[in-house]
Amino acid sequence: MSTSLTIARPDDWHLHLRDGAMLEAVLPETARHFARAIIMPNLVPPVVTGAEAAAYRDRIMAALPDGMQFEPLMTLYLTEDTDPEDVAAAHASGLIKAVKLYPAGATTNSASGVTNFDKVRAVLEKMAEIGLPLCVHGEVTDREIDIFDREAVFIDRILDPVRQSTPGLRVVMEHITTKNGADYVLANETDLGATITVQHLILDRNDMLVGGMRPHYYCLPILKRAEHREALLAAATSGDARFFLGTDSAPHPTHAKESECCSAGCFTAPNALPILAQTFEKASALDKLEGFTSRHGPAFYGLPVNTDTITLTKSDRVTEFPAKIDAGDHTVTVFDPGFPVYWTVAS
Template identity: 75%
Template sequence: MTQSLTLPRPDDMHLHLRDGAMLQGILPETARDFARAIIMPNLVPPVVTAADAIAYRDRILAALPEGMAFEPLMTLYLTEATDPADVAAAHASGLVKAVKLYPAGATTNSHSGVSNFDKVRGVLEKMAEIGLPLCMHGEVTTPSVDIFDREAVFIDTVLDPIRRATPGLRVVMEHITTKQGVDYARAGGDDLAATITTHHLIINRNHILVGGIKPHYYCLPVAKREEHRLALRAAATSGEARFFLGTDSAPHIDALKEHACGCAGCFTATNTMPLLAHVFEEDGALEKLEAFASRNGAAFYRLPVNDAQLTLVKSATPTEWPEKIETGAGPVTVFDPGYPVFWRVQD
């Protein structure tokens, strides 16, 4: 028997589109299902100023295939030289919806990020004043801190002190991966929210390491123990307004993933919505998918819920999607959950 679920067209509140040939190749994979997305600014060079954001938005829209409707929600990359006035003007224009904080060296193209948080105090205070959200990649980069502990340490030593020092600052904890992240988000009040990725609901660290290293499951923050995955699933499927979808879909060509020092990132844009339907149904919370994918993120970013709708259909035969997306930059492997999925997006 066919089942279906119709919801407002979803938003991806954390997305990497890259640039050039990669952008042209992978943008349709998001625009097919999602109405809007918060676009990550970690290009080379990064999107630092309002002028950078305008130029990048224009390149995204130029790459959008005819007949597809998609709105890129632009962000600025926070550096120690970021000008508070430029940030405020970009926000006032309606162009920029958030500022992204990368601790220097935390992930792909993060080397221009922040090392001395005192140097961005003025920007954060201006953002608190105007209500502009700060999206935080929540990991410390101290070499002595174990990679599996870096999120929890970041919460205690960076995030909490910043929030205490900057009352009213609206913060999104990006791609949380731990029970500590879930607990902190829940206790943080109305100015704090958290995104959860598709892949962190499905894999734990065993998927990366058992039976040989699986480079297409390697991401940052790295997947953690099973207890953390279960905490993320409970949060995502709870319907709580502070948790919403941010796929962190991150395309890298296979040659750079299957490499002696492989890139971090899982590419989930192609199949996120069927995978989420599977997860939410498995956890007996299919009716909560609309809140997670279509409503909570829009509410936090003070955006209207999308008028257009998306319908998911479940059938008796497994859904198929491409193993790879061929781009002008090279092939990009689509995330494989490791089990059959019977949900698909209705054409």
């Protein structure tokens, strides 16, 4: 016996595609299910200028297999030397849809990020003027701040003062991981949205640490306590349009994940939607899945909802996902949710 659910084709509002052989390997896994995605600019070197974003977009489209439809929504990496006029020109041309803020040292390839926020004030003011969203990796990087507290401290110390001093700045709090983050969004009715990942909806830090370290559950921001996961699930399944899907699917070679000092990131692109369908069904919120995956994000970014659809189907048989995919000379391990999934995306 099977159950099916047809929804507007989803978008991914936070995605890492990398470059080169890795890009060629992982792009089809997203394009198979998602119409569009906000593309992270933290390459080495980072995508800082409009010209660099255009070149990266061209490489993405060149890697897209024949017969697949996908639109990369490009972003620029905010540095203390970013030119406000270059940002405005890239936005006016339709090339970029957001600028990404990484506090320096917060996550993978973030060394070029911001340390002194006074140095980016002119860029933020220009973005507020033209309505260009700022996508925020919301963690402080001070060594004395516990890693499990860094999101909450960032909200109080950096995010709220930046928003107060830059009226009209539209902000996406990316991959929120705490009740603090969800509550901050709920307390601010305008110019603020938040993405939530698959792993932060279904896992907490016990899943990563109890019985041994599971490196494929290690991501940044790091998994938090169960009470935070429960707050994120409540937000995602509430139907509130301020919350939408950003998978933060982040491929790394398997050997880099299974190393002494493992890379941060979960590669969820191949199975994000089936896992979400099961998660929303368990929460008695299947009717809210389309909003979270397909409608709230376009509304925030001022884009149309996709006109084509996908169908998710549930059966009484466990869905088998690939354990790994090939990526050049390496493999990438596909995220394992740790429980049987019975939903698939119909081909």
